[in-house]
Amino acid sequence: MTGKLNLHKLAFIGGGAMGEAIIKGMTGAGLMDPASIWVGAHRQERAAYLQETYGVTAVIDNTEAVKGADMVILAIKPQMVDSVLDAALAEAVEEKAVIVSIMGSVTIEKIAGIFKGHSVIRTMPNTPLAVGAGMTAIAPGAGVPADAVQAAEQIFGCCGETLLIQEKDIEAVTAVSGCGPGYVYVMIDALADAGVMAVLPRAAAIKLAAQTFAGSGKMVLETGKHPAVLRDMVTSPGGTTIAGIKALENGAVRGALYNAVQAVLDRSEELRKH
Ligand SMILES: NC(=O)c1ccc[n+]([C@@H]2O[C@H](COP(=O)([O-])OP(=O)(O)OC[C@H]3O[C@@H](n4cnc5c(N)ncnc54)[C@H](OP(=O)(O)O)[C@@H]3O)[C@@H](O)[C@H]2O)c1
Incomplete structure (x- = not known):
């Protein structure tokens, strides 16, 4: 606006x-x-x-x-x-x-x-x-x-x-976007570490990882497409990206994010009681 x-x-x-x-x-x-x-x-x-x-x-x-x-x-x-x-x-x-x-x-x-x-x-x-x-x-x-x-x-x-x-939704918002930058920094750092393992210099790996998060978020916001549709668009049958996604799913990345949000809600509740 x-x-x-x-x-x-x-x-x-x-x-x-x-x-x-x-x-x-x-x-x-x-x-x-x-x-x-x-x-x-x-x-x-x-x-x-x-x-x-x-x-x-x-x-x-x-x-x-x-x-x-x-x-x-x-x-x-x-x-x-x-x-x-x-x-x-x-x-x-x-x-x-x-x-x-x-x-x-x-x-x-x-x-x-x-x-x-x-x-x-x-x-x-x-x-x-x-x-x-x-x-x-x-x-x-x-x-x-x-x-x-x-x-x-x-x-x-x-x-x-x-x-x-x-206002009734504000604790949930806090657990997603208020604390979210913290989760994303951890994921950028982890992806960059993986890039270093795959031979990239540290600075290049951080730039590649950070811009990939920033750009993917922008794609979701600007295209208005559901993230699962965008994911489908980058996964060709039997290809490399779907192999990477399978490894992420085996690593329970979705469950980890559910747990992160629930942990924030639980901790907020505890702090409210004190
Ligand atoms: N940071 C986040 O991620 C985030 C996200 C969402 C919401 N928030 C909320 O944003 C609020 C501010 O956070 P912040 O990160 O900006 O904290 P901050 O950097 O510590 O800012 C608080 C400011 O208040 C000043 N202050 C202290 N006593 C004062 C007084 N008597 N009169 C006027 N100012 C006074 C402090 O001054 P001095 O430094 O001189 O003491 C400081 O500059 C918090 O309530 C937080 O919950 C933060």
């Missing part, structure tokens, strides 16, 4: 790795005047870095950052919620401002309990946002105005793909 963002002022609480990735995407796409993007940071050096690099307005005082903003993006760590998102901050947020959270495992109910009377959108981005190839699921809470959902789609859309979901 392109076009200018229909916001006068956007505020970030927290300008760490994810906050910076979103700011980079937005300023790179010219989505809004960088000076109208405010960041409430924790340290002066960080604020100065963000201001110098992206032209945003970065301050140490979070209440100053949110004052007059039509949208506030919460980009701090989940464990900081109770100490950083206090009553004074909630009080400083404009009445009609929409709150957007990128925090893992913090519910809309919890955020709405802090920012009383405000609409809340919960999202689950992933780290390839930093290179404009992120995947962000967007879960609007009850009563979020359509233009705010559209603004969230524009913001995350300039850092990759977006998908509208319901």
Whole structure:
């Protein structure tokens, strides 16, 4: 989704790795005047870095950052919620401002309990946002105005793909695309190792493996074809690729991915109980 963002002022609480990735995407796409993007940071050096690099307005005082903003993006760590998102901050947020959270495992109910009377959108981005190839699921809470959902789609859309979901599905999304880059790095590393075994120099093997994952993902997204159809298109009867796929199936690659997703769901459940 392109076009200018229909916001006068956007505020970030927290300008760490994810906050910076979103700011980079937005300023790179010219989505809004960088000076109208405010960041409430924790340290002066960080604020100065963000201001110098992206032209945003970065301050140490979070209440100053949110004052007059039509949208506030919460980009701090989940464990900081109770100490950083206090009553004074909630009080400083404009009445009609929409709150957007990128925090893992913090519910809309919890955020709405802090920012009383405000609409809340919960999202689950992933780290390839930093290179404009992120995947962000967007879960609007009850009563979020359509233009705010559209603004969230524009913001995350300039850092990759977006998908509208319901909050009840967000743990599953986290287990697939939130943690997914971790699984894929392991697979790229393994394929590259196998390439080294098959005589390739390390750097060449990593490039071949990484671009094969990136390109195959692009094929699925751009052709709209089911991955099994694309797989069929590269497997000639009695050929080499089907021999490789048979070895992968014998290695239970599918089962390993089911297990990875289930392990994340189980671990999230455990962490929620503590
Ligand atoms: N990384 C991922 O893969 C990923 C994926 C999806 C969602 N998320 C979510 O994204 C959120 C941010 O993660 P991240 O990786 O960007 O973490 P991060 O790099 O640690 O960023 C958090 C930022 O918050 C700042 N901060 C601390 N106290 C603050 C305060 N009182 N006021 C304003 N800012 C304050 C920190 O500043 P200092 O460094 O100066 O302390 C830091 O820059 C998390 O909630 C995480 O669950 C992350």
